[in-house]
Amino acid sequence: MMEIFSHLIDGFGIAFQPFNLGMMVLGCLLGLFIGAMPGLGSVNGVAILLPITFFVPPTAAIIFLAAIYYGSMYGGAISSIMLGIPGASTAVATTFDGRPMALQGKADFALVAAAVASFVGGTISIILFTLFAPPLADFALRFGPQETFALMVLAFATFVGLGGDDIPKTIFMILLGLVLSTVGLDTISGRPRLIFFDLQGFYKGISFIVLAIGIYGIGEMLWTLETSRGKVEIISHRFTWQRLKAALGEVKTAWKTMSFSSLLGYFVGVLPAAGATPAALMAYGLTKSFSDTPEKFGKGEISGVAAPEAANNAASTGSMLPMMTLGIPGSPTTAILLGGMVIWGLTPGPLLFLQQSEFVWGLTASLYAANFVTLILNLALIPLFVWVLRMPFMILAPLIFVLCFVGSYAPDTRMFDPWLVLLFGFVGYVMRKLDYPLAPLVLAIVLGPLAEDSFRQTMIADLGDWTVFFTRPLSGIIMAFAVLLFAAPLLKGVRRRKAAADKT
Amino acid sequence: MRRAELIFAALLALFSIYLMYMSQLPPLQIGWVPRKGPGSGALPFWLSLGMLICAIWIFLRGWRGVTPQGRSTEPFMDSYTVWMVAVTVSSIFMMLLATYYVGAYVAMFLFMLFYVGVFGKIPWPTTIAVSLAVPIAIFFLFESGMKILLPKGATEPLFIPLYKMFVY
Numbered sequence: 001m002m003e004i005f006s007h008l009i010d011g012f013g014i015a016f017q018p019f020n021l022g023m024m025v026l027g028c029l030l031g032l033f034i035g036a037m038p039g040l041g042s043v044n045g046v047a048i049l050l051p052i053t054f055f056v057p058p059t060a061a062i063i064f065l066a067a068i069y070y071g072s073m074y075g076g077a078i079s080s081i082m083l084g085i086p087g088a089s090t091a092v093a094t095t096f097d098g099r100p101m102a103l104q105g106k107a108d109f110a111l112v113a114a115a116v117a118s119f120v121g122g123t124i125s126i127i128l129f130t131l132f133a134p135p136l137a138d139f140a141l142r143f144g145p146q147e148t149f150a151l152m153v154l155a156f157a158t159f160v161g162l163g164g165d166d167i168p169k170t171i172f173m174i175l176l177g178l179v180l181s182t183v184g185l186d187t188i189s190g191r192p193r194l195i196f197f198d199l200q201g202f203y204k205g206i207s208f209i210v211l212a213i214g215i216y217g218i219g220e221m222l223w224t225l226e227t228s229r230g231k232v233e234i235i236s237h238r239f240t241w242q243r244l245k246a247a248l249g250e251v252k253t254a255w256k257t258m259s260f261s262s263l264l265g266y267f268v269g270v271l272p273a274a275g276a277t278p279a280a281l282m283a284y285g286l287t288k289s290f291s292d293t294p295e296k297f298g299k300g301e302i303s304g305v306a307a308p309e310a311a312n313n314a315a316s317t318g319s320m321l322p323m324m325t326l327g328i329p330g331s332p333t334t335a336i337l338l339g340g341m342v343i344w345g346l347t348p349g350p351l352l353f354l355q356q357s358e359f360v361w362g363l364t365a366s367l368y369a370a371n372f373v374t375l376i377l378n379l380a381l382i383p384l385f386v387w388v389l390r391m392p393f394m395i396l397a398p399l400i401f402v403l404c405f406v407g408s409y410a411p412d413t414r415m416f417d418p419w420l421v422l423l424f425g426f427v428g429y430v431m432r433k434l435d436y437p438l439a440p441l442v443l444a445i446v447l448g449p450l451a452e453d454s455f456r457q458t459m460i461a462d463l464g465d466w467t468v469f470f471t472r473p474l475s476g477i478i479m480a481f482a483v484l485l486f487a488a489p490l491l492k493g494v495r496r497r498k499a500a501a502d503k504t
Numbered sequence: 505m506r507r508a509e510l511i512f513a514a515l516l517a518l519f520s521i522y523l524m525y526m527s528q529l530p531p532l533q534i535g536w537v538p539r540k541g542p543g544s545g546a547l548p549f550w551l552s553l554g555m556l557i558c559a560i561w562i563f564l565r566g567w568r569g570v571t572p573q574g575r576s577t578e579p580f581m582d583s584y585t586v587w588m589v590a591v592t593v594s595s596i597f598m599m600l601l602a603t604y605y606v607g608a609y610v611a612m613f614l615f616m617l618f619y620v621g622v623f624g625k626i627p628w629p630t631t632i633a634v635s636l637a638v639p640i641a642i643f644f645l646f647e648s649g650m651k652i653l654l655p656k657g658a659t660e661p662l663f664i665p666l667y668k669m670f671v672y
Contacts, residue, residue, distance in 0.1 A: 055650040169562060175554045193527070193544055222588075399638060409608075415603065425593075
């Protein structure tokens with residue numbers, strides 16, 4: 001315990017270096033702005049802004065992106081409450097009671113509740129992260145390529161078993177992501193693979209950034225343009241410091257809700273397929289069912305705002321735990337962060353704690369600080385964000401398109417990538433309309449190279465004996481969980497059909 | 505929506521077959537290579553086969569009306585959506601194409617001018633201000649700040665004095 005504490009103190013020294021601190025404050029501000037804009041969430045912000053970080057040291061880069069991640073979790077509530085449109089899917093549950101509160105003239109109370117709950121969720125989850133991460137990383141040091149591959153299978157299995165999306169579409173997207181990750185030169189034989197139409201650009205492979213910017217930048221904007229029809233309506237409200245202080249008093253009554261939702265959010269966030277959106281929805285549902293006055297929910301109940309906001313912030317930190325310790329991202333945003341770490345020259349996983357402790361503890365300490373900074377910025381700048389929300393969507397959308405173009409061009413300075421972004425954006429939009437889940441695709445293209453390497457290493461070492469994944473104790477346990485998760489929806493379907501047959 | 509679900513699943517099945525074909529083209533091998541493990545084409549080939557099976561599964565579920573899209577009688581896109589998607593995608597396409605000739609900055613200025621002013625119907629003073637501000641901000645962020653040079657096309661000579669002032 002003392003060792004963790006001493007690492008954390010060192011981490012604060014790193015996080016408070018002027019450049020890192022500046023990146024953190026900038027990230028928090030940008031995150032708040034990104035989260036507040038309808039249609040934009042942490043994953044869009046991180047995907048579009050990731051290329052910028054290739055030109056700063058890795059620690060500053062991860063602090064910047066983590067702050068965006070954090071800030072956007074806070075910011076999502078602003079548009080949910082003021083516009084009635086969730087800033088991102090993670091803030092959907094916040095609209096249930098946040099919007100009615102705003103319509104009753106209590107927008108400031110809802111915004112303060114969201115900010116304070118986010119702070120509580122963030123703080124509790126960072127403490128849990130600090131306590132759990134080092135022992136988990138220590139344990140994961142025993143993993144060989146068999147266990148690494150088994151973990152990847154488990155990550156994909158959680159999407160099938162717990163994702164709640166259409167099963168064949170989920171599996172299709174995982175496989176598509178894995179196949180797209182094999183495009184380019186094979187790292188083992190050096191042979192080119194899947195060079196479509198002999199285009200030279202494919203020799204370098206398809207970067208996950210290009211895919212992420214395409215589907216989360218262009219595709220998501222097309223979707224938002226369609227659903228909002230280019231127009232969003234903001235409610236008018238006057239903000240005064242006296243009202244904000246009164247709101248802080250009322251929020252205190254929801255402390256139990258916030259604590260419970262934070263714990264729930266953290267553990268849901270750790271699961272790869274779950275993440276912040278289901279965490280927020282579960283926290284809302286459970287808070288409502290445990291409440292003495294469930295009939296008030298949906299009509300402007302402050303706990304109905306506090307629960308999902310505490311949970312979504314806690315889940316965002318929770319999803320960093322498997323990313324940092326096992327190299328398995330817990331959400332699409334952390335999948336992009338993980339891909340970024342590979343580009344920065346780091347090896348995600350347990351070795352980070354040994355070889356890059358400055359990076360790990362600098363990030364951990366920055367999360368504590370970012371949480372505090374975001375709370376202050378959020379409360380202080382509420383009127384500014386509300387003013388920014390008045391920006392017509394027809395200005396924001398082309399601005400995002402231009403950023404997608406420049407952001408995809410920057411990493412390799414080649415025009416091939418912006419063209420791919422446009423293609424992925426359009427196809428991603430069509431897929432989203434047809435309910436193909438996009439998160440497994442991003443996760444698979446990020447994990448694809450790691451999965452292939454670990455699989456082929458095992459196959460070469462064990463002379464093609466694939467049963468080794470099941471016979472080694474650790475990988476066997478992980479694979480057993482994965483098989484259970486894959487089988488769960490099938491068993492559920494069989495049981496449902498049997499029940500239906502029994503009824504008739 | 506139902507027709508879109510079925511057509512898209514069929515297209516995905518064809519794409520999967522194309523991927524399988526690409527994965528076994530020599531010198532790629534899809535089987536076991538002695539002392540080298542699985543061939544270079546093995547993973548993409550077998551994964552694409554999995555994609556094909558899923559695409560057929562998706563098609564059949566859509567056909568039998570198991571999925572909401574398979575049962576839906578609503579149109580896949582209404583006339584506004586078709587118009588919005590067509591204008592957006594083609595204007596981004598034109599911006600990328602124009603980059604080769606007039607460079608990224610002029611292309612993004614023209615794109616903003618069109619999208620904000622013509623398509624978005626935002627008042628012209630605001631449109632012009634935003635269309636000028638975006639390329640200028642990107643120049644300072646990318647070229648001056650991060651030393652990433654964007655393509656300039658025929659406008660390259662115009663930037664030489666700016667390079668001297670802000671980039672190097």
